[in-house]
Amino acid sequence: MPTSTLDARLEAALHLIRSEVHADIGSDHAHLPIRLIREGRVGRCVVVELNPGPLALAQRKVARARLEDRIEVRAGNGFAPLRPGEVDSASMTGMGAGTMVGILDRAGERRPPTLVLQPNDSPRPLRVWAREHGYHLTAERLIAGYWPYPVLRLDRAGGTDPAYASLPLNAALRYGPHLLREGSGLLREQVEADIARLVPLAAPGRTAQMELEAARDALTVLEGQ
Incomplete structure (x- = not known):
């Protein structure tokens, strides 16, 4: 039986799930x-889809793979079709981080202990959310594509997340503590591009100034390795 082809960002998510x-x-x-x-x-697996088109597509794909006994497709919004404690982990990919935060907030007690998230924009809101809701950032990947795609794994845990220790917080929230420590060329390119973009926009009190400071702090970390 042929294997379903995944693009690089979904392949990265796959390897963070077990x-x-x-x-x-x-x-x-x-x-x-x-x-x-x-x-x-x-x-x-439980597949959740809100819109009729993707729902029908998922049902067809599962049936074609002859996995109806292992993959259940449910109609609904976010985690609403799940029972509290029903799943051990969940993934969301290809959405904006703000959309994901809204879904996670509405999930309440249906949220599982492990989350794998691939936002299509800045993952900073997800890292902030995790710190405020008892999840630790246990793994990160950065995948080349139309733009650099981040993939995050969050695990429910008590106490302060050790991933952020000894790093400038705003830089770590923006670029990822594990990614900063790994120091990939792709991340360095992203940081340097951000600095070049933000320098002409920055001024005291402006958001661009805070973003520029975070980018410069990130570059300092990367250059120190």
Whole structure:
């Protein structure tokens, strides 16, 4: 049986997921759940889709893969179709970070202990949300594409997240503490591009000034490695 092809950002998400029961929220084509099942990374999947078109597409893909006994497709908004404690982990990919934060806030007790998130814009709101809601940032990837795509794994844990220790907080929230420590060329390109973009926009009290300071702090970390 052919393997579902994933693009690089979904492939990165795949490798951050391993649990008994997983939910993919806003799955669209269901390629990620199909691969998760076929590679034995999860025992069972629940696919949640709000819109009729993607819902029907996911149902067709699951049926074509003959995995209806392992992947259940449900109609609904965010985590609403799930029961509290039903899944061990969940993924959301290809959405804006603000949209994801809204979905997570509404999820309440339906939120599982592990989350894998791939936003299509700045992941800073997700890192801030995690620190405020008892999740630690345990892994990060940065994937080249139309722009650099971040992929985050969050795990519920008590206490202060050790990932941010000894790093300038605003830089770590913007660019990612694990990514800053790894110091990839892709991240350095992103930071340098941000500095070049922000310098002409920055002025005291403006958002661009705070973003520029975070970018410069990030570059200092990267140059110190």
